[in-house]
Amino acid sequence: MSEEKKQLITIESGEAEQPFRWSAGTYGSRFLTELRDHKRFVGIRCPKCGKVYVPPRRVCGPCFVELTELVPVSDQGEIITYTVVSFGFVDPATGKQKPVPYGYAVIKLDGADTYLLHYVDETDPAKIKVGARVRAVFEEERHGSMLDIKYFELLER
Amino acid sequence: MGKRVAITGVGMTKQRSSRPDVNGQELINEAARMALEDAGLTRSDIDAVVIGNMDHFEGINYVDTWSVDGSGALMKPIMKVTTGGTTGTTVAMAAYYHVASGLFDRVLAIGWEKNSESDTTGAIITAFDPFWDRPIFAGAVAGLALEATQYMHLTGATEEDAAYVAVRERKHALNNPYAHLHMNLTIEDVMKSPYLSWPVKMGDMCPRTDGACAVVFVSEDAAQDSPQKPAWVLGVADRHLWAYTSDPYANQAIENGWWFPAMEWSARELYDKVGITDPLEQIDVAELYLPYSFAGLRYMESLGFCGRGEGPALVRSGAFDMGGKCPVNPSGGVMSSNAIGATGLIRVAECAWQIQGRAGDRQVPDVKIALATGFGGCFWSDILLFGAEKPEKSRG
Ligand SMILES: [Zn+2]
Numbered sequence: 001m002s003e004e005k006k007q008l009i010t011i012e013s014g015e016a017e018q019p020f021r022w023s024a025g026t027y028g029s030r031f032l033t034e035l036r037d038h039k040r041f042v043g044i045r046c047p048k049c050g051k052v053y054v055p056p057r058r059v060c061g062p063c064f065v066e067l068t069e070l071v072p073v074s075d076q077g078e079i080i081t082y083t084v085v086s087f088g089f090v091d092p093a094t095g096k097q098k099p100v101p102y103g104y105a106v107i108k109l110d111g112a113d114t115y116l117l118h119y120v121d122e123t124d125p126a127k128i129k130v131g132a133r134v135r136a137v138f139e140e141e142r143h144g145s146m147l148d149i150k151y152f153e154l155l156e157r
Numbered sequence: 158m159g160k161r162v163a164i165t166g167v168g169m170t171k172q173r174s175s176r177p178d179v180n181g182q183e184l185i186n187e188a189a190r191m192a193l194e195d196a197g198l199t200r201s202d203i204d205a206v207v208i209g210n211m212d213h214f215e216g217i218n219y220v221d222t223w224s225v226d227g228s229g230a231l232m233k234p235i236m237k238v239t240t241g242g243t244t245g246t247t248v249a250m251a252a253y254y255h256v257a258s259g260l261f262d263r264v265l266a267i268g269w270e271k272n273s274e275s276d277t278t279g280a281i282i283t284a285f286d287p288f289w290d291r292p293i294f295a296g297a298v299a300g301l302a303l304e305a306t307q308y309m310h311l312t313g314a315t316e317e318d319a320a321y322v323a324v325r326e327r328k329h330a331l332n333n334p335y336a337h338l339h340m341n342l343t344i345e346d347v348m349k350s351p352y353l354s355w356p357v358k359m360g361d362m363c364p365r366t367d368g369a370c371a372v373v374f375v376s377e378d379a380a381q382d383s384p385q386k387p388a389w390v391l392g393v394a395d396r397h398l399w400a401y402t403s404d405p406y407a408n409q410a411i412e413n414g415w416w417f418p419a420m421e422w423s424a425r426e427l428y429d430k431v432g433i434t435d436p437l438e439q440i441d442v443a444e445l446y447l448p449y450s451f452a453g454l455r456y457m458e459s460l461g462f463c464g465r466g467e468g469p470a471l472v473r474s475g476a477f478d479m480g481g482k483c484p485v486n487p488s489g490g491v492m493s494s495n496a497i498g499a500t501g502l503i504r505v506a507e508c509a510w511q512i513q514g515r516a517g518d519r520q521v522p523d524v525k526i527a528l529a530t531g532f533g534g535c536f537w538s539d540i541l542l543f544g545a546e547k548p549e550k551s552r553g
Contacts, residue, residue, distance in 0.1 A: 008177040013216060022287045032288070055289055061400065080406050081310070083302035085295045087353040089278035093291060104299055104354075106406045115403040117293050125355040130310045146292045 027056035030070065032144040039138045043112050045069045054112040074110035075136040076155070081106050082120060082128045107134060107152055119151035127157050159257035159551035163380040163387030164509040164543070166196025166373035172337035172494035172503075175273040176367040181215060184369045185269050186227035188499075192265065192371035193229070197384040203373075204261040206230035209238040209248040210270050210498030213280045220269075228267055241284060242297075242446065242533025243395070244268060245370065245501025246541060249529075250393045252374040253541075257390075257551045262379045268502035269369035272495070277365050284534070290402045295354070297448065298362060300402060302354035304536075305451040307406055309356065311416075311466070314454055316356050318469035320347035322453030323360050323492060325478055330489020332479075332518040337366045337494040347450070361450040361492075368496035370503045377547065388509035391526070391542040392552030394427040396420075399535035420459040420530070420538035428461065430552045431542050433526075436461045436483070437476065440542075441524040442511045443485045444504035446532040447492060453477070453485070460530070460540075479521070487511070487519035501531035501539065508543045 024032060027044055031054075034040045044056030048063040054073055058066060082105035091098040103120030105128070121137070122128050134152035142148035168191025170176075176184055185208070193199060206228050210220055217223070221230070221237040228235065240247040245268035252266035278296035285294055294300070308314055324344055330336035347360030380387040396419040399405050410418055424436075433439050445460075447453045454468035462483070463471045471477075477485035486492075488507045491500055508527035510516040524545065531539035 005177060010177055020287075024288050028288055057400075061398075081303045081307040083299055083306055083357070084352070084355045085299045085302075086351075086355070087278075087298060089296060090276040092279045092283050098295070104293070104295060104303075106303055106403045114401075115406055117290065117401075117403040119293065130306070146289065 025058065027058060027070070031055040035148045036142040036144040039075070041073045041075055041109055043071050043073045045071050051113040052111060053114050054109055054116065071111070073112045077107050077109035077112070077134060079105045079120070079128065079130055079132045079134060080108050080115055081130060082125070084123050084125045103128060105152065118146070118149060121151045121153045122157070128154065132156060159553065160259050161377040161547060161551050162253050162256045162374055162390045163377065163383070164372055164390070164505070165375050165380060165383035165385050165387055166192045166198065167506040167509050168192030168195060168371040169335050169503065169506055170368045171335050172366045172368040172496055174337060174364065174366065176271065181217065181220065181269065181271060182224045182227035184271065184367065185224050185267055188269070188369035188371040189227065189229050189265060189267060192373050195385065196373040196375070198263060198373065200229040202263055203229055203233065203265050204263050205234040205236070205255055206265045206267065207236050207238055207248050207252045207255065208267040209244040210268065211241065211244060211280065212239050213275070213283045214277070214497065215271055215274045229265060240533060242448070242497060243501055243531035243537060243539045244498045244533070245503065246446070246505065246529065246531025246539035247395070247501070249372060249502055249505045249541060250395065250539060252372070253390050253393060254553065256374045256376050257553065259376070262376045264374045265371060266374060266502060267369065267371045268499040270496035270498040271367045272365040272497060273367050285402055294402050298357060299354040301449050301451070302357040303406060304455070305356050308451055308455045312469070313466070314469045316348065317344060318454055318473065319361055319450035320344045321473055322447070323347045323450040326447070326453070326486055326490045326492040329479060329487050329519065330493035333488045333493070334517070335494070336489040337364055337368070338489070357449060357451070363448050363491045363495035364493070366494050366496040368494065368499050370499040370506050372502055372506050372509065386513045388512040389544045389547050390551070391431045391544045391548050392427050393539070393541045394423040395539040396423045397537040399537070402535060405536040416465065417455065417459040417536060419536055420456060420540070423538045423540045424460050427540050427542060433542070437463070440483050440526050440528045442487065442508070442521040443483055443528040444488060444507040445485055445490065445528070445530045446501060446504060447486065447490055448495070448532060450492065452532070484521050487516060487521055504529040504531065505541060512543055512545050
């Protein structure tokens with residue numbers, strides 16, 4: 001560091017916390033409750049286009065109508081695309097470095113028309129394939145969060 | 158009908174990894190004063206200011222208020238615009254709308270960022286849904302890696318194809334004194350760089366940068382007094398879509414013929430309005446928001462330069478190199494400098510310099526039409542066309 005730079009002062013934001021309280025909404029809460037209590041996935045069907053959204057949401061953007069019909073979807077599905085995250089970064093939820101590497105994929109559950117982003121239990125990209133079948137593995141202790149799903153396990157390697 | 162609008166002044170800081178010698182307002186002021194001087198104007202000539210940066214990157218809000226001494230907006234109308242990666246281009250579009258409305262004759266657009274002040278990935282994650290995205294989402298690098306995997310799967314494109322783009326952008330930056338990275342890389346260097354998120358390597362990604370950019374937009378009436386040749390806005394378009402971070406990979410979109418709906422839709426709309434039927438022939442230079450190398454393959458297809466899956470061959474033919482049919486990012490682009498809130502506006506500024514013939518060693522000869530894009534968030538898109546000739550009318 002140059003002498004000039006050494007004289008320039010910076011400060012850290014330190015241990016300051018800024019807590020928020022967010023709402024999952026009625027359908028989001030139902031989805032998370034089903035995960036937590038029954039290890040089940042639930043979606044919602046659009047009355048106009050028939051698309052099943054997972055997680056369930058109140059509105060279909062393209063149709064701009066209200067959704068009310070909850071439908072069960074599978075805990076199994078297929079990989080749409082994937083990567084293996086190996087760079088370090090700060091997880092804003094914890095303020096700590098996220099442990100790497102980990103498999104990371106966009107997953108289409110059977111019966112859903114939308115996709116979930118989640119972990120995959122594989123860190124060698126050569127062993128993950130687009131279209132590979134996966135199944136959700138749940139945490140023993142669940143709190144009503146997407147992290148109640150530990151990861152998706154590859155059913156074929 | 159709206160007023161026709163031109164760019165008559167540009168200011169830009171040299172893009173650097175860190176600027177601890179200035180705070181945000183002082184950084185902004187460097188670009189603002191340079192742009193006004195370039196346009197032959199003073200602060201009192203400016204009717205309004207539009208300013209933008211990324212939410213949460215510096216952890217300091219209200220830039221529109223605390224920057225007024227530096228931005229020149231003291232006791233003037235000022236509006237903050239923040240749309241993620243597209244912020245800089247949306248700032249330009251908002252300034253354009255101000256002037257085209259006929260209510261303002263001279264508007265200063267400012268984009269800035271001090272990326273060095275936070276963990277970029279952590280800051281980006283806070284832009285997304287706390288239930289469905291944040292617990293898992295790993296920010297831009299991993300999100301782009303998902304796109305790269307899908308693109309390679311659909312087209313057979315390779316990591317070497319992408320490395321060609323990374324090398325080209327860094328070579329171009331050697332001609333740009335404002336660029337952050339000045340690296341003479343080879344494809345082998347990029348291929349040997351460590352994976353950040355497979356298949357994306359260190360050499361494929363943009364850097365984190367501190368910098369500011371300011372651009373003066375004036376009405377056709379005010380342009381008559383300009384000491385600089387006006388760079389005319391031919392038209393702009395933008396599209397936002399997708400609610401959650403896993404939505405952009407939707408198979409339905411692909412099955413319905415859209416690979417990158419926001420960019421394809423906004424490009425088609427703008428080309429139709431401006432009369433671009435063959436982008437490769439008609440556009441002389443492009444400054445594109447390519448945040449990583451694979452974007453330089455796929456987005457060429459989305460922007461209509463070639464058909465689906467034809468990006469790698471056209472890129473490797475040299476069509477987008479300096480001296481090629483449509484040089485892309487003579488400045489070195491986003492892969493050489495990425496102060497995110499400034500990045501889109503730098504694309505606009507570089508287009509203006511190209512049209513004015515003031516781009517120095519990176520000048521493309523005889524530029525009549527220049528294309529700028531912004532990219533951000535869940536794969537959304539801003540697109541702007543600039544011309545050397547005054548258009549028949551303004552197009553929004
Ligand atoms: Zn619908």
